[in-house]
Amino acid sequence: MKTIIFKTASTYLLPLLVLFSVFILLRGHYLPGGGFVGGLIASIAFVIHSFANGLEQTKSLIKFHPGFLMPIGLCIALLSGAAPLLVGQSFMTGLWFEDPLPVIGMVGSALFFDTGVYLVVIGVTLTIIFTISETL
Amino acid sequence: MSVYDYLYYIILPILAVSILIIFIRFLIGPKLSDRVVALDLLLTTGIGIIAVYSIITNQPAFLDIAMILALIAFLGTVAFAYYLEKREKND
Numbered sequence: 001m002k003t004i005i006f007k008t009a010s011t012y013l014l015p016l017l018v019l020f021s022v023f024i025l026l027r028g029h030y031l032p033g034g035g036f037v038g039g040l041i042a043s044i045a046f047v048i049h050s051f052a053n054g055l056e057q058t059k060s061l062i063k064f065h066p067g068f069l070m071p072i073g074l075c076i077a078l079l080s081g082a083a084p085l086l087v088g089q090s091f092m093t094g095l096w097f098e099d100p101l102p103v104i105g106m107v108g109s110a111l112f113f114d115t116g117v118y119l120v121v122i123g124v125t126l127t128i129i130f131t132i133s134e135t136l
Numbered sequence: 137m138s139v140y141d142y143l144y145y146i147i148l149p150i151l152a153v154s155i156l157i158i159f160i161r162f163l164i165g166p167k168l169s170d171r172v173v174a175l176d177l178l179l180t181t182g183i184g185i186i187a188v189y190s191i192i193t194n195q196p197a198f199l200d201i202a203m204i205l206a207l208i209a210f211l212g213t214v215a216f217a218y219y220l221e222k223r224e225k226n227d
Binding site: 006044136 | 219
């Protein structure tokens with residue numbers, strides 16, 4: 001679509017929405033949020049950018065095919081699930097650092113699992129929507 | 137009359153009645169574009185209801201849900217506009 005207002009807004013919305021999605025991802029343990037919603041928000045940011053500036057520009061912005069995010073995210077989730085096995089506890093036990101980190105808060109294996117979910121959701125959603133809008 | 141009474145007895149009934157009126161427009165809307173505008177307005181009124189509810193129950197976390205709903209409503213309207221433009225070009 002060739003509207004200058006939407007184009008200008010999408011350039012500012014993209015970094016803001018990605019930042020908001022990271023905030024939702026990090027907040028997700030004790031408050032609403034988490035990897036799935038964060039991934040959806042991040043992919044919505046790229047979809048709005050692709051509606052405003054065309055699909056080719058968004059693809060050149062991402063640099064690689066978003067489908068590659070799926071195996072990476074699954075590997076991160078699997079590794080974070082398998083990490084307690086090294087300490088002698090059962091699969092997917094939550095391991096937590098003693099002290100909270102300054103900005104992020106409490107860091108544990110659940111956060112890495114959420115990061116994996118986040119990457120998988122971004123990869124799946126962007127692959128689906130890019131394929132649909134290519135054939136439209 | 138406190139803020140809570142005001143929200144309960146004035147703001148929420150207004151929003152509820154307006155949702156009914158918008159839904160009638162959504163049903164009878166003669167063209168597809170009328171229905172798209174009505175859908176957008178329905179979601180915006182829903183955001184208003186969520187905001188009022190988050191004030192009444194004193195839960196600021198609901199405001200983030202309203203924000204995400206606004207984002208999805210905006211994306212839906214943009215996608216419908218994109219689709220309508222493409223359809224007119226193809227006809």
